Amino acid sequence: MSPAVALLAFIAAGCVLIVTPGPDTALVLRTAAVEGPRRGAYTSAGICFGLLWWGLAAALGISVVLAASHTAYAVLRAIGAAWLVWLGCSIFFLRPRRTPADGDAPQVTDGTDAAWFWRGLLSNVTNPKVGVFFITFLPQFVPADVAVAPWIALLVVIHVALSVIWLGLLIVATRSVGRLLQRPAVSRSLDRITGAVLVGAGVRLAAEGGR
Numbered sequence: 001m002s003p004a005v006a007l008l009a010f011i012a013a014g015c016v017l018i019v020t021p022g023p024d025t026a027l028v029l030r031t032a033a034v035e036g037p038r039r040g041a042y043t044s045a046g047i048c049f050g051l052l053w054w055g056l057a058a059a060l061g062i063s064v065v066l067a068a069s070h071t072a073y074a075v076l077r078a079i080g081a082a083w084l085v086w087l088g089c090s091i092f093f094l095r096p097r098r099t100p101a102d103g104d105a106p107q108v109t110d111g112t113d114a115a116w117f118w119r120g121l122l123s124n125v126t127n128p129k130v131g132v133f134f135i136t137f138l139p140q141f142v143p144a145d146v147a148v149a150p151w152i153a154l155l156v157v158i159h160v161a162l163s164v165i166w167l168g169l170l171i172v173a174t175r176s177v178g179r180l181l182q183r184p185a186v187s188r189s190l191d192r193i194t195g196a197v198l199v200g201a202g203v204r205l206a207a208e209g210g211r
Contacts, residue, residue, distance in 0.1 A: 003143050003151075007158070010141040014159050017137075018166045023084065026197040027123060028167050031116060032174040040174065042113050043120040044167035048160050050124025055156025058134035059149050077206070079126045084202030087119060088195040 024047050032040025058064075124130055138152050 003146060006141045006143050010138075010155055011158065011162070013137075013141075014162050018159075018162050023123060023197055024120075024163075024167070025170065026193070027087075027120065029170050029174065030193075032171040035116070037171050037175055039113055039116045040171040041168075042116040044164070044171065046117040046120025046122075047124055047167065048120075048163050049117075050121045051130065051163055052156065052160050053125060054130045055134050055138075055159060056153065057131060058138060059152040059156060064135055077128050081202040081206035084123065084127075085199050085206075087123065088197070088199035088202060090195075 028040055028044050028047065031043045134156070138155050139148075141155060142148055142151050
């Protein structure tokens with residue numbers, strides 16, 4: 001497989017994986033729709049920095065150690081599962097609601113914009129499955145006659161760039177239907193769906209301990 005063919009195959013496979021709905025998509029979509037595009041962008045940036053961290057860790061071999069160490073993986077898995085469940089429950093149950101009198105006024109929630117960056121970042125950094133994904137997926141697209149570490153780093157950068165584009169498109173899409181998505185009934189439904197997705201992801205991650 002030539003480098004050009006490997007890159008094209010990786011981009012095609014990466015696009016399919018990135019657009020597949022998951023916790024990251026749900027979190028960005030909900031944040032942009034309910035909290036506004038700016039906080040959606042901060043959340044997206046946190047997620048992408050988390051992907052970059054895991055990808056570079058894979059390129060440097062750190063994730064290989066994590067995958068080989070059952071204890072390290074189990075500890076980080078437990079932390080990641082707890083974080084996803086807490087984040088899902090906080091969105092599902094704890095976010096302040098608007099009253100009907102608020103109409104279409106923008107919602108105001110606690111915390112700074114940076115807090116949403118950290119939510120996105122921690123949702124990735126505390127999930128060891130992301131690191132294991134990189135060390136199992138990326139090597140399939142490494143040609144025979146290239147330096148492995150720099151090539152994997154290039155694939156990571158491409159993957160993160162594709163993620164930035166996709167999450168950015170989600171944020172832009174919420175703007176076109178922003179007034180609808182900010183209605184109290186719709187925002188409550190988004191909270192419940194996103195919270196359920198995040199809690200479900202956390203429960204699945206924790207359940208892997210018995211496998």
